[in-house]
Amino acid sequence: MKKIISKSLFKQALIVFSGRVGAAGFGYIIILIVARILGPEQFGLYSFFVVLTILGSSLIGEAFAHAIVRNHVLYTKDKSKNASTVLVNALTIRVFAGMPVIIAGILFGNMIALTIFSDPQYAIPITLGCIGSFAMALWTFSLTTLQATESFTAHALLTPLVNLLRIMSIPILLSMGLFTLEAIIGVYVGSYLLCAVIAIWFLRHRLHGGKASLFEIKSQLSFSKWMALAIICQLLQTHLAIPILGYYSTKFAVGIFSAAATLLIVVDHITTAILTVQYPKVAKLDDLNSQISFVKQTLLFSLLIVLFLSPGLFIIEPIIHLLYGQEYVGSTPVFQILFIGLLSALISQPLNLLFLARNKSHYWSTMAIFSLLIWFIVGYFLIPKHGAVGAAWTTTIARFSNTVMTFTLLFRTLYVEKRKERNLIQPKVN
Numbered sequence: 312m313k314k315i316i317s318k319s320l321f322k323q324a325l326i327v328f329s330g331r332v333g334a335a336g337f338g339y340i341i342i343l344i345v346a347r348i349l350g351p352e353q354f355g356l357y358s359f360f361v362v363l364t365i366l367g368s369s370l371i372g373e374a375f376a377h378a379i380v381r382n383h384v385l386y387t388k389d390k391s392k393n394a395s396t397v398l399v400n401a402l403t404i405r406v407f408a409g410m411p412v413i414i415a416g417i418l419f420g421n422m423i424a425l426t427i428f429s430d431p432q433y434a435i436p437i438t439l440g441c442i443g444s445f446a447m448a449l450w451t452f453s454l455t456t457l458q459a460t461e462s463f464t465a466h467a468l469l470t471p472l473v474n475l476l477r478i479m480s481i482p483i484l485l486s487m488g489l490f491t492l493e494a495i496i497g498v499y500v501g502s503y504l505l506c507a508v509i510a511i512w513f514l515r516h517r518l519h520g521g522k523a524s525l526f527e528i529k530s531q532l533s534f535s536k537w538m539a540l541a542i543i544c545q546l547l548q549t550h551l552a553i554p555i556l557g558y559y560s561t562k563f564a565v566g567i568f569s570a571a572a573t574l575l576i577v578v579d580h581i582t583t584a585i586l587t588v589q590y591p592k593v594a595k596l597d598d599l600n601s602q603i604s605f606v607k608q609t610l611l612f613s614l615l616i617v618l619f620l621s622p623g624l625f626i627i628e629p630i631i632h633l634l635y636g637q638e639y640v641g642s643t644p645v646f647q648i649l650f651i652g653l654l655s656a657l658i659s660q661p662l663n664l665l666f667l668a669r670n671k672s673h674y675w676s677t678m679a680i681f682s683l684l685i686w687f688i689v690g691y692f693l694i695p696k697h698g699a700v701g702a703a704w705t706t707t708i709a710r711f712s713n714t715v716m717t718f719t720l721l722f723r724t725l726y727v728e729k730r731k732e733r734n735l736i737q738p739k740v741n
Contacts, residue, residue, distance in 0.1 A: 323463045328584035330467025335576050337474035342573050343634055344481060345495060351566030351638060353492050358569035359557055360436035360443075360496050362550040367444025368451060369546050371408035374539030375401060376455040377667060378531040380590055383459035398456055399521030400528050402511075405452055409445035416441020428557060439496050446503035453510035456517060458587050466587070469510055476502040537672040544679035548686050548709045552694070552702035559695045568699040570635050571645035574627070578653045581616060585609075585661045593664045599728050602665055606721060613658045620657075624650050645703040652707030659714040662721060674720050682713040 346354045379401045386394040420438030424431055450473065457466040480498045484490045511518075556565045589609070596602050627650075628643045635642065666674040686709035693701030 323461075323588045325584075326463045326467045327470075327587050328581060330470035331584055333467075333471035334474045337471055337478045339573065339576070341474065341477055341481065346566070346570060346635055346639075348490060349492060352562040354569065355553075355557065355562035355565030356432060356436055356492060357495065358553055358565055359433065360440045360499075362553045363437060363440030364443040364447055364499075366543075366546055366550060367412055367441055368447035369542050370539070371412055371444060372405050372448025372451050374542050375404055375531055375535045376451065376458075377538045377590070377672075378534040379452075379455050380459045381534060381667070382527070382530060384591060384595060393520050393522070395518055395521030396524055396527055397459075397521070397531075398514075398518050400524055401455075401531060402449075402452055402518070403523065404528060404531060405445075405448045409448055412441050413445055433557075435493055436496060439500050443496075443500040443503060446500055446507055449507035450503050450510065453507065453514055456514055459591065460517065461591050463588065469506075469513075472509075473502050473506045476506065534672070537676040538667075541672070541676040541679040544676070544683040545713075548679075548683055548706060548713075551686070552690075552706055555690065555694055556699065556702055560698045564698045567639060567641045568645055568702055570631070570639045571642040571649060571699075571703070574631070574634075574642075574646055575649055575653055578620060578650070578657060581620075582653075582657045582660050585613070586664065589661060590664055590667070593668045596668050599725075602668060603725055603729075605668075606662060606665060606725065609661045610658070613661060617654045617657060620654065641699060645699050648700065648703035648707050652710035655707075655714045656710045659717040662717055665721065666724075669724065671724070674724075678713050678716040678720070681716065682709045685709050685712045 345357055349357070379397060382397045383394050386392040386397055416438045420441070421431070421434040423437050424433035427433075454466055454470065457463070457469070477498055480502075481490070484494055484498070552568055553565055556568055593605060596605060624647055627646050631639055631642050631646065663675050663678075666672060686705055689708050690702070690705040693705050695701075697704070
């Protein structure tokens with residue numbers, strides 16, 4: 312039985328996690344400065360911009376990441392094919408998908424701010440959020456390329472680059488008296504765009520020799536249709552609370568929720584690090600025993616991490632007071648509720664990789680759709696009445712539902728396949 316969880320996995324996961332923690336560390340310093348200097352309302356607008364950027368980037372970039380890794384593995388196995396073709400066409404998809412988003416943000420940003428939110432202050436976050444989505448999509452293309460080629464050290468070194476530039480800009484803005492919401496957002500977009508250009512230039516040799524291929528573009532789009540749907544639904548579960556709170560509640564409630572959610576970014580990075588390292592390996596598994604071994608070992612690995620992180624549930628209140636101040640006292644229960652849901656996701660999300668290995672990506676999207684539907688139903692009752700706390704419960708309940716569906720589908724899939732392997736299911740004879 313092939314061993315999936317090995318010393319190399321721990322080492323590679325630690326390398327990727329260290330890069331993400333470095334990026335998160337720089338990013339968190341920026342968030343604390345923005346939250347303290349601008350206050351909850353302006354911080355709420357900043358958080359709205361960040362969420363919009365992430366959602367847009369996921370739609371035009373991250374949704375295609377799994378296809379890049381999968382096709383790169385297949386091309387690498389086939390010595391007659393040039394794996395650079397996968398990367399060239401992946402970059403082409405992101406460029407063409409990003410143009411309409413940028414145009415829409417420029418043309419309709421102000422109208423959306425006035426029509427939906429009845430507040431012109433949302434105009435700049437919306438417009439620059441659309442532009443930032445494209446810049447972030449180019450940046451994540453570079454990181455996905457390093458993931459596909461299993462260049463995890465380079466991945467870890469590049470990951471903090473954007474936030475390093477952003478944090479270097481803070482003393483400059485403060486000294487010039489330009490530390491405003493508009494300037495901070497502008498630096499955010501500019502940093503991602505600059506780093507994307509630098510990273511793609513750094514990876515130019517990996518693109519060399521790749522050719523434009525309509526067949527490859529269709530292949531990536533075909534594989535990505537289910538994953539795109541799953542990723543968007545999962546991101547909406549994670550981030551939709553912020554614009555919904557902005558609509559039903561106040562910018563202050565958005566700031567309270569954002570402060571708590573930001574503290575949980577370390578847990579999210581642990582999950583992402585495991586997914587990043589595991590996927591290229593899981594994509595190579597083609598026998599049932601190895602896949603069952605993957606499930607058992609990954610589950611054990613995730614449960615150990617959950618056990619290690621659990622004390623954070625009880626020590627968070629003084630940390631929030633220390634980092635954010637008394638204005639953010641309402642973030643404590645929000646954090647505790649969201650924390651439980653994220654631990655649930657940490658257990659289930661790595662296991663979902665098996666569905667990709669078995670070419671059942673539609674399972675992933677089906678679960679995401681149902682859990683998002685649950686999010687909307689629960690949120691309809693809780694968010695308008697209970698504000699940030701209601702949004703936290705909504706998100707956590709949706710994540711729990713996704714975890715339950717993951718284990719149900721995994722058991723069904725592996726149990727049926729194991730029975731077939733043992734010839735307990737006999738084919739019908741006509």
